[in-house]
Amino acid sequence: MFGVAYYPEHWPRRRWKSDALLMKRAGFKVVRLAEFAWEKIEPDDGVFDFSWLDDVVELLGAEGIDVVLGTPTAAPPAWLVEKHPNILPVRRDGTRMSFGGRHHNCHSNDIFRESVEIIVRSMAVHYRDNPHVKGWQVDNELGNSHEELCYCDSCRYHFHAWLQRKYGTIDALNAAWGTVFWSQTYTHFTQIPMPLATPNSHNPALLLDWHRFTSDLIVDFQRIQVAIIRDECREHFVTHNFMGFAGKVDYHLLCGDLDFVSHDQYPLGFEGESGAVRPAAESAMPLDFIRGLKSTRFWIMEQQSGAAGWETIGPTPRPGQIRLWTAQSIAHGADAVLFFRWRTSPSGTEQYWHGILPHSGDPGARYEEVAKTVRELDPVLESLKGGDIRKSRVAILFSYDQLWAFDIQPHHPDLRYLDHIGRYYSEFHRRNIAVDFVGLSDELAAYDLVFAPMVFLVNDELVAKLRAYVENGGVLLATMRSGVKDWNNGVLSEMLPGPFGRVFGIQIPDYDCLRGVTQGVRYEGIEETVSLWADIIETAGAAPVAVYAKDYYADRPAITEHAWEAGTAYYVGTELGDAVRRRLVARVLESAGIENGYDTPDGVEAVVRSSDRGEVLFLLNHTDQAQIVPFPDAWRPALLPDDAAPGESEEDLVLPAFEIALFTRGG
Numbered sequence: 023m024f025g026v027a028y029y030p031e032h033w034p035r036r037r038w039k040s041d042a043l044l045m046k047r048a049g050f051k052v053v054r055l056a057e058f059a060w061e062k063i064e065p066d067d068g069v070f071d072f073s074w075l076d077d078v079v080e081l082l083g084a085e086g087i088d089v090v091l092g093t094p095t096a097a098p099p100a101w102l103v104e105k106h107p108n109i110l111p112v113r114r115d116g117t118r119m120s121f122g123g124r125h126h127n128c129h130s131n132d133i134f135r136e137s138v139e140i141i142v143r144s145m146a147v148h149y150r151d152n153p154h155v156k157g158w159q160v161d162n163e164l165g166n167s168h169e170e171l172c173y174c175d176s177c178r179y180h181f182h183a184w185l186q187r188k189y190g191t192i193d194a195l196n197a198a199w200g201t202v203f204w205s206q207t208y209t210h211f212t213q214i215p216m217p218l219a220t221p222n223s224h225n226p227a228l229l230l231d232w233h234r235f236t237s238d239l240i241v242d243f244q245r246i247q248v249a250i251i252r253d254e255c256r257e258h259f260v261t262h263n264f265m266g267f268a269g270k271v272d273y274h275l276l277c278g279d280l281d282f283v284s285h286d287q288y289p290l291g292f293e294g295e296s297g298a299v300r301p302a303a304e305s306a307m308p309l310d311f312i313r314g315l316k317s318t319r320f321w322i323m324e325q326q327s328g329a330a331g332w333e334t335i336g337p338t339p340r341p342g343q344i345r346l347w348t349a350q351s352i353a354h355g356a357d358a359v360l361f362f363r364w365r366t367s368p369s370g371t372e373q374y375w376h377g378i379l380p381h382s383g384d385p386g387a388r389y390e391e392v393a394k395t396v397r398e399l400d401p402v403l404e405s406l407k408g409g410d411i412r413k414s415r416v417a418i419l420f421s422y423d424q425l426w427a428f429d430i431q432p433h434h435p436d437l438r439y440l441d442h443i444g445r446y447y448s449e450f451h452r453r454n455i456a457v458d459f460v461g462l463s464d465e466l467a468a469y470d471l472v473f474a475p476m477v478f479l480v481n482d483e484l485v486a487k488l489r490a491y492v493e494n495g496g497v498l499l500a501t502m503r504s505g506v507k508d509w510n511n512g513v514l515s516e517m518l519p520g521p522f523g524r525v526f527g528i529q530i531p532d533y534d535c536l537r538g539v540t541q542g543v544r545y546e547g548i549e550e551t552v553s554l555w556a557d558i559i560e561t562a563g564a565a566p567v568a569v570y571a572k573d574y575y576a577d578r579p580a581i582t583e584h585a586w587e588a589g590t591a592y593y594v595g596t597e598l599g600d601a602v603r604r605r606l607v608a609r610v611l612e613s614a615g616i617e618n619g620y621d622t623p624d625g626v627e628a629v630v631r632s633s634d635r636g637e638v639l640f641l642l643n644h645t646d647q648a649q650i651v652p653f654p655d656a657w658r659p660a661l662l663p664d665d666a667a668p669g670e671s672e673e674d675l676v677l678p679a680f681e682i683a684l685f686t687r688g689g
């Protein structure tokens with residue numbers, strides 16, 4: 023179904039009815055309300071006023087529109103902060119942040135948590151029997167809005183308790199962290215600092231545990247609210263709006279307490295820094311990641327429906343792009359799409375975070391595009407009901423622990439875990455090969471190819487899992503800096519790639535950070551520049567696939583292939599250029615017996631989504647030019663562009679700029 027985020031509290035009551043009618047005319051079936059309205063619901067300590075919200079829920083319900091309520095805990099009101107200034111978060115430099123903006127709260131503070139419990143329970147009790155309220159969104163984008171996490175005394179106390187639970191004794195912590203270095207050995211947990219400013223860097227083991235602690239704190243904060251809602255509202259669902267690859271909270275853990283995952287999808291980014299026409303892979307990758315969290319359908323709680331930005335503003339979506347992005351979200355697994363937001367706000371930080379309606383409130387081109395999108399895609403969503411979404415044949419192993427470890431020590435200033443993954447993801451995406459993102463606890467056996475990027479930290483379970491995958495016939499593609507560290511962020515005292523040596527059939531006695539160093543690889547007769555890092559490999563059973571081109575390690579292996587037990591393990595020791603990566607991925611795919619997906623020109627995405635009722639093929643032109651796509655003969659046309667010009671031959675389909683075409687099969 024389709025819907026929108028609505029803020030009736032921003033507008034006079036006399037406007038609400040016409041908003042509801044316009045929403046109904048657009049085909050909306052669900053509206054998200056109230057996730058920043060704490061002060062309107064509880065204007066003073068213990069004083070509640072639900073009357074305005076009741077009226078809105080009733081008014082929408084009368085038009086056949088259901089409601090998802092947001093718990094308003096991302097916007098603590100001024101009276102609460104005035105009464106308890108200690109709930110404000112503290113920055114790394116020790117300064118306490120001010121009221122203003124949003125998320126101006128510490129997540130561990132007991133008084134804040136008590137206030138949260140009161141407002142959430144009050145709302146849950148009030149709305150548990152309301153026939154129009156179907157579910158809840160806890161808070162808003164947990165982990166967002168904090169450039170830094172909180173460093174207050176309460177967080178320090180809870181950090182110590184978390185460490186004590188994890189390590190049991192201070193001696194165990196000292197051993198795990200290697201605190202003997204620079205005389206940092208602790209005799210009590212209370213001596214352990216939060217990572218405040220120091221003359222030099224902190225111990226990387228402390229920093230990684232701080233990331234884990236602050237993530238767990240947010241998971242725990244969400245859990246309090248989920249428990250209250252489940253207690254009071256047995257029939258309602260509970261979800262939360264995630265933010266793709268935002269890295270503050272381990273989404274593999276945050277999703278565990280929810281009925282399903284929701285996601286906020288802004289294809290042009292926070293303030294559209296990179297222009298109005300973006301590679302399709304950029305917006306596809308977070309969707310595949312979000313689907314992978316619970317390995318199933320999800321909701322888009324916020325789908326970009328206008329120019330986005332706060333102080334500076336991104337470009338306005340081009341005509342057709344909102345429809346295109348909506349189709350893309352559905353293609354990758356969304357079952358509901360709520361646009362953000364209904365009407366552009368006249369006040370506050372998000373005055374320029376544009377909605378479907380402009381400031382004037384007069385429905386214009388964006389409203390008509392959204393209404394057309396809903397009209398066309400509603401039957402498509404209907405046809406996708408039922409059954410699981412089919413798994414892909416390719417999996418990408420994603421881990422927050424690796425992400426955080428590289429944030430702490432990127433090695434090369436330009437090395438980013440996500441950028442590295444994105445380069446390979448784009449290569450699969452370009453070939454229209456579906457990809458699932460999997461976490462450390464997910465099963466790998468069903469996949470024909472697993473890409474395990476930079477498996478920097480290892481533990482016994484992870485090593486055993488990847489080895490078993492190859493032993494049982496899987497094709498594993500791993501990359502540089504694998505098998506380097508233990509799970510506490512200490513370097514293993516063994517030959518690289520540590521416990522992966524046998525499965526890859528290699529040793530890595532030396533390496534080179536490519537800072538101001540020019541290096542290349544030679545592969546199948548071409549030579550191309552590489553960047554960031556070079557693992558200098560010796561084979562020990564593997565066959566070299568590419569070699570370095572320059573310097574003292576010229577002709578030493580850069581990429582290797584190892585037939586091991588029933589499977590094959592590839593190791594890439596450097597950040598490849600596009601041409602060699604493209605050829606390598608082709609080779610690895612062939613080894614896994616995976617063929618390219620539907621053949622499309624660059625910028626046209628082809629995605630197949632399946633259900634019990636059959637399959638839908640989405641052809642999505644993400645470019646601002648018309649593109650010629652071969653007509654998919656084995657499929658029945660379900661939606662073709664209005665102004666599809668005939669191609670050069672009858673076998674061609676011309677997709678105008680930002681256009682979509684849908685086909686069905688089976689069912």
Ligand SMILES: [Zn+2]
Pocket residue numbers: 111112128129130131172173174175176177178
């Ligand atoms: Zn705090």
